[in-house]
Amino acid sequence: MAVLQTWSVGTNGTASAFASNRSMFDAWNGTAGATVIKIWRIWAFNGQSSAISGAFAQIHFLRTVAGPSGGTALTANAVKHDSTNAALDANVTFGTNRTITYPAAPVLLRRMAIYTDEYAISGASIDEFRLFTPGALIFDGGYASAGVVQPIVLRQSQGLTLTNVSTAATGSIDIYCEFTQE
Numbered sequence: 001m002a003v004l005q006t007w008s009v010g011t012n013g014t015a016s017a018f019a020s021n022r023s024m025f026d027a028w029n030g031t032a033g034a035t036v037i038k039i040w041r042i043w044a045f046n047g048q049s050s051a052i053s054g055a056f057a058q059i060h061f062l063r064t065v066a067g068p069s070g071g072t073a074l075t076a077n078a079v080k081h082d083s084t085n086a087a088l089d090a091n092v093t094f095g096t097n098r099t100i101t102y103p104a105a106p107v108l109l110r111r112m113a114i115y116t117d118e119y120a121i122s123g124a125s126i127d128e129f130r131l132f133t134p135g136a137l138i139f140d141g142g143y144a145s146a147g148v149v150q151p152i153v154l155r156q157s158q159g160l161t162l163t164n165v166s167t168a169a170t171g172s173i174d175i176y177c178e179f180t181q182e
Contacts, residue, residue: 010176040151
């Protein structure tokens with residue numbers, strides 16, 4: 001099997017603050033051609049380090065149908081896994097806290113709950129578990145080579161958002177994604 005050109009992108013320490021109905025992270029394939037983005041893995045690290053009263057937040061993985069606007073662009077944070085990879089298509093974008101357009105009948109790919117309070121290593125609760133890579137992995141299409149599961153595929157004019165659909169408005173989260181452009 002040929003090795004695919006792979007990138008990683010994330011909030012890089014500028015954690016997304018929770019707010020009701022906020023897009024915590026999004027990916028958009030606005031290419032005009034046959035370029036396909038495949039999202040293989042997504043991690044969500046607890047980014048809250050100062051003391052707060054946390055709450056449970058519900059994150060939905062939703063398909064999007066129009067290019068996002070506003071918010072904070074993360075595309076410049078995309079890092080090639082191999083410096084000889086071709087350039088990332090200029091119409092492929094990533095961001096946080098951007099305005100998202102959903103289809104008339106939203107497509108829910110997955111949902112997850114996360115607790116938003118600060119972490120304390122001595123606490124050893126679920127929010128501390130999200131500090132470590134195995135606990136922070138919230139989507140893994142990496143075992144697709146066994147023919148078991150597909151990655152999240154973004155074709156022309158398709159996107160993905162991880163949106164906080166709860167009213168939780170405290171805490172923050174760092175989100176990272178590993179993807180290929182084919």
